[in-house]
């Protein structure tokens with residue numbers, strides 16, 4: 001795995017070494033949702049995706065992808081395929097100066113055909129399990145964190161985890177503009193916070 005130097009290295013910490021996180025849904029937010037997208041040649045970026053991730057990197061945010069991948073439980077593809085797809089996404093972003101810190105995916109679905117994955121889990125959105133896992137593994141400042149998703153289930157996961165959830169529609173919204181707006185909101189509210 002590639003080692004990524006943190007952009008925030010050397011910058012002062014505002015929350016005891018913690019950094020805010022941007023949780024990004026994958027299909028329909030970063031890449032075009034072709035339905036159970038998993039082959040590298042199916043990777044079609046949403047316009048401005050790399051720029052949006054780069055803006056978050058530069059603002060000192062962790063960037064996490066959180067994605068339901070019930071295609072694994074359904075037997076359409078396996079975990080190796082998903083991980084290869086994510087490696088491909090990550091490498092392509094690095095080539096554009098953008099960094100994803102970690103990918104989290106839920107392989108479950110109650111109606112799956114792979115027996116051990118055919119379960120009701122906490123990680124499948126609307127559950128907050130993937131956000132909770134990220135918070136266990138990274139020093140996240142949840143107060144300034146937010147999630148961007150294209151479905152109500154994404155926003156429900158954010159609500160349960162008590163962070164802001166923003167609905168994105170790639171047909172009408174620009175992802176970099178949305179990120180710029182959100183970063184401006186966050187820095188305004190931080191400026192108003194007593195230090």
Ligand SMILES: [Mg+2]
Nearest residue numbers: 025027028150
């Ligand atoms: Mg989606």
Ligand SMILES: [Zn+2]
Nearest residue numbers: 106121123124
């Ligand atoms: Zn799950």
